[in-house]
Amino acid sequence: MSTFAGGFEALETAGPLVVWAIVFTFVFLECALIVGLFLPGDSLLITAGIVLSSHAGSEQAWALSAGTMIAAVAGNQVGYVIGHRGGSKLLVRKEGKYLNTHNLHRVNVMLDRHGFWAVLISRWIPWVRTFCPLVAGAAKMDHRKYTIASTLGAIVWAPVLIMVGYYAGTFIERVSWLMPTVLAVMVVVLLAGIGVGVWHYRQEMAKEPESVTVDEVHSAHMR
Template structure:
């Protein structure tokens, strides 16, 4: 996905910011954005600002990303708060998997309200954590506070990192390959969590064997 988006960002120039904001919002606000390249997209955006492909001030770009990220999480929270049971009862499809929701639930239960912040840096989990928070009836004011903190840390942190690394000639000349590598790397935490959930419990397997014997 990032390999397709990067050329579009280059062609659009300053208007690329609107595309970036739309993708960032959709990743958490539409519940179907788990496949979108959030982390790598922000890094590439920062790098393109540094190389003057996107002719916009770094501060404006970072602020726009923060606003889109916070708005997306708020919409996800409202969906979970009002229609959570219906969402969780949906059958699996190409754009929605119950196992992704289960991973987000496990993440939220493990980390508590702070998960709203830390989930920002975990692909797939960040898509569904706001919904889980809404279903769990997390107070809206508390959620909004954590949401804004997470959006600031994620949006500014990754865009600025991309900006400074984008000034390195090697990065500038291999931007698409680096984008693909970042996308694969960003999927690692969610993949590990998914594999752990799929692995059978040894204690459960032992008890089943004992029961059969």
């Protein structure tokens, strides 16, 4: 039991560079690759803010926010390029629970109807956040418009979640026993989310792949 508690104490006093490395990696993957569809990005940013509040000033949290914006924008650009170079073909899974033509339909039609605003709002919808760059690239959405929208979305998304965690953490620290408890719960939730996500990802990847063009998906949706 003491070892278990010590693990959370070690997390609470983890150096900012460790927190930064974890956050940047997860955010980049979530915005660039299909595996990001199964990662708990929002809860990770809130937890990172709470961790920083225990041993760092607000300038560290704002610096992490700025770095997270860059990681998100870079991930979005990689996702766009992957979709663009895929020749308008995106890999989905037959009878997939997440990687299916229905979800592809929804993102494709959302981009077709709302364009700039769809990219901007997609930042706040976890599974759309991962699909959107790939579909935007495959659909040959105007790259300049896409970049502006995805960047503006990152500028708002990253600091809001991290600073919510940070200021919540400063409040929690006023009660001596509360911070370890909250961190324990948050870390358990994160680890459970990652574990379930990896399990779902392996399940999806084990299913038969299905290659679908964006135009075909859109036409099927409109009929």
